[in-house]
Amino acid sequence: MTVPLQEGEGQPATVLSCLDYGSDQGITVIQKRRDFLAASRAKRQARPSMVVQARKRKADEPSVSPVRVGYTCSKKVGNAVARNRAKRRLREAARLILPHHAKPGWDYVLIGRKDGTAEREFTALLDDLRGALAKLHK
RNA sequence: GCGGAUGGCUGGAUGAUCGCGCCGGGAAAUCGGUGAGGAAAGUCCGGACUCCUUGAAGCGACGGCGCCGGAUAACGUCCGGCCAGGGCAACCUGAGGGAAAGCGCCACAGAAAUCAGACCUCCCGGCGACGGGGAAGGGUGAAACGGUGGAGUAAGAGACCACCGCCGGGCUGGCAACAGACCGGGCACGGCAAGCCCCGCCGGGAGCAAGGCCAAAUAGGGAUCGCGCGCCUUUCGGGGCAUGGCUGCUUCACCACAGCGAUCCGGGUUGGCUGCGUGAGGCGUUGCGCAAGCAACGUCCCAGACGAAUGGUCAUCCAUGGGAUUCGAUGGAAUCCCGGGACAAAAUCCGGCUUACAGGCCAUCCGCACAG
C-alpha cells in the first residue's frame, strides 16, 4: 500500500459511524434512472479525470443510507473494455475518498471522461475527486 | 543461410496489500471455494428452447441454396475429390447446375452483335460506270459464323489434308463429378442466369425484452360494427346438411355449438422470482476412417451478473524499444538509465462464418545459394 493518502484515509470509516448511521450501510449505489437525472440538474464540477455531480437530498426523500454514489460511463468514453476500466477506477477512488469527505444526506454521481479517467495517475485522480468535493460543499 | 507456403498453439509470470460478484458454512464478526474470450465482437447463417397457428396432404406464392461424394442435430459450414484460373514450386483462388424451353439486354465504335450479310480491300472482265467470284488481309470492339500449318487457286474458302479445339456415339476406369483412348461428323452452337426464368433441394411465423409464476395498484371495463343464435330426420342414443375454426387456396380428418371476430376509447405497471446452465459438455486412452468425424471406456463439474462482478497500487522477473559506457571490433556480449505490454470483456445456450489482433513458439513442405 503505497498510495499517498491523507490522514485517516484507507482506514475503516469512522466519520459516518460517528454520526450514528451504521457503518455497514454508510454508502449505497444509485441504480435508478430518476436519481441520476435529479443529480444531473444539480451542481457539478469538472476535473481532467472526471466530472462530479452532487445534490443534497430533500428531507422527505426516503433513503436506506446517508450517502449515495452513482457512476456513469457513456459510449463517449470508448468501447466496453474502456468503459468498465473507467468505472472501476472511479469506484476505487470513491471507496477510498468518500467515507471521509462525503456529507450525509447527499447524492454523488461520478462521470467518466474519454482517456482522462483511464490514463490519469491514480494519485492525481484522487486529488481530482477531493478537490471537486471540497468545491461542491462550499 | 536467404526467401516463401501451409497447419496449429500461446495471448505475460510470481508475490505483497486494499477491494468486487456468486455459492456454501455461521446468530454475528467473518471463514472457505470460485470467477471472461479465441474471438466473449459483428449479428451473417444454422439449430436447441419457448409462445402463436386444430392436424395432415397437395397446389400456389415468397425466400434461400446449387460441380461430385462424404461428415453433421442442422447449415450458406467442414473434409476428400473433380474441373477452371494463377504460381518455377510448395500451394492458393473459384455462388462452379441449365444459354439447341422461352423472354430480355449487349451502350459507344463498327459494314455487321446472332442473322442476314460485306466498309476498306483481294481477284476476273472492262478505259470507266458497273457485272461477277471470294472472305484470306486491314480497321472497330470486351466479344466478329473454329485455330495453326500445308496443299490448292485468277483470288480464295473445311471445298481438301495433318495436328489441336468442338459436337455425336458407344467402350474402359471411377459410387459419382469426371478422365482416357477409339470411331464418326467437316463445324452447325457468341456472352450475360450475383437479368427474368427452367430444373433439383430446403424452409410456417416470431423471438429469452420469447415465455411462466407471484405481489402491488386501478378496473372487474365501455362504445361501435360485422356474422350468428340454425334446417331436415329420429327407435331420442344419434345421423345428414349448413355455419365457424387450417395468419394464401383446395381436399380429408377433427373440434365447436352460443357466442365469435374486428376497430376505437379508458385505467394500471417500469417490482420480485423463474426461464438460467449436466451440455449436440470438457479432458485422456483405444478402435475405425486418407480426413472432417464417429464409437467405446475412464475421468471432471468448469462464470451466472441485471446502472451489470476479475480491479487499484507497488516490487521483482520475462519478451521487447531507445540511449550511454566497457570488452570485442565481422556478427555480438555485459552493466546502468528511461519507456512499455495486441485485439477485446460473457448477458438464454450451442455449431459455424466473418472481422480485429503487439509479440512469441512448434511442426510439415517448396525454391535458391553453399557444403557434401
Add this chain to the structure above:
RNA sequence: GCUGCCGUGGCUCAGGGGUAGAGCACCCCCUUGGUAAGGGGGAGGUCGAGAGUUCGAAUCUCUCCGGCAGCA
C-alpha cells in the same frame, strides 16, 4: 440482448447496368443610383469503405464502417 431502416455536390433528395442530375446555397456577369427579385454563365462528387460478378457497377452480390429507429 434482439429486430429493422438509411448512407449520392455545403443542405434536401432523384437516378435500380452504358459519360452522375434537380432544387436551394456559392462565385462571376447583366439589370438598378444601390439592394432584393429576375435573366445568363460557371465551379463544386474516391456515389460510406473494400472485395466479387460483368466488356463495363452509384446501380447486382458479399463483407466491413458509420448513423437512426423499434421491442420489456
